[in-house]
């Protein structure tokens with residue numbers, strides 16, 4: 001009796017079993033199956049293949065031609081069982097690799113050290129494992145590349161639409177709203193030669209106007225102050241000739257729900273505004289989650305991250321994007337007006353998050 005052994009490399013188990021059945025006949029048995037990668041660099045980015053080794057008693061090969069219904073049924077049954085087993089193995093393996101001391105643990109630790117929230121770090125690695133893992137530890141250089149790509153994917157960025165006319169800045173006190181607004185005002189007025197106007201919403205009469213007024217005096221950019229929501233409409237009329245209107249907001253403790261509600265009633269008066277939530281990367285993750293929730297009612301549709309120069313852990317960026325689903329438009333990197341401002345770039349931000 002001679003044994004015929006053959007190895008098949010296929011995309012999925014079903015395809016493999018069909019081939020085996022066709023070539024070796026219904027009596028073939030599976031000796032081994034495992035996930036493998038395609039050869040070459042491109043293989044890294046392709047889904048893993050399945051290698052199945054099957055054998056049949058070669059002396060009795062004529063069976064292959066007999067289409068016996070009972071055997072057919074038995075095969076169908078086996079296929080079903082095998083598929084189920086492989087699925088279970090895959091799921092188990094995915095869980096196991098992520099627990100402590102698994103091959104992905106150092107990367108999970110690295111992300112968490114960079115301020116990426118634990119669950120989010122786990123999701124990122126689970127996705128990489130699902131897409132590229134084959135049960136064996138991925139080489140460090142390859143893993144770094146995969147992490148970079150995965151994080152780039154998760155960092156939403158979006159430039160301002162060309163026809164954006166009204167930009168409003170909300171966020172907690174002290175994050176850098178007024179400074180960022182001043183940087184952008186200079187940027188648009190000087191570099192893009194736009195006619196810029198400013199409105200400052202001073203709901204709480206805390207003199208937040210002064211900072212911006214001083215700046216307006218130096219640059220000659222007109223400024224309007226709104227003490228009530230109605231003032232907004234009047235200010236808009238006065239700034240009717242402006243190409244771009246930047247709206248500053250202030251509060252005593254901007255985390256206060258009532259104040260955010262009042263602020264929202266001001267912002268609601270603005271026609272078609274781009275509303276930025278300004279966040280500092282130095283903010284604690286737990287506070288960050290509270291802030292993005294509290295400010296939700298302002299209707300913000302974009303994010304700005306400030307104070308990138310003050311930390312070397314940038315996970316907060318990823319946390320906030322994933323919590324809000326909103327894209328980042330600008331980053332600020334210092335106190336200098338107007339220079340310390342950049343357009344958000346996903347590649348660069350992913351690098352920052354990974355390297356610190």
Ligand SMILES: Nc1nc2c(ncn2[C@@H]2O[C@H](COP(=O)(O)OP(=O)(O)O)[C@@H](O)[C@H]2O)c(=O)[nH]1
Nearest residue numbers: 173174175176177178179306307332333334335
């Ligand atoms: N290091 C650093 N400081 C910043 C940045 N942006 C703003 N600031 C400083 O943060 C402080 C608060 O800024 P301000 O614009 O008044 O914050 P607001 O209360 O949100 O309007 C000021 O001292 C700013 O100079 C930045 O990107 N990096």
Ligand SMILES: [Mg+2]
Nearest residue numbers: 177178208250
């Ligand atoms: Mg301010």
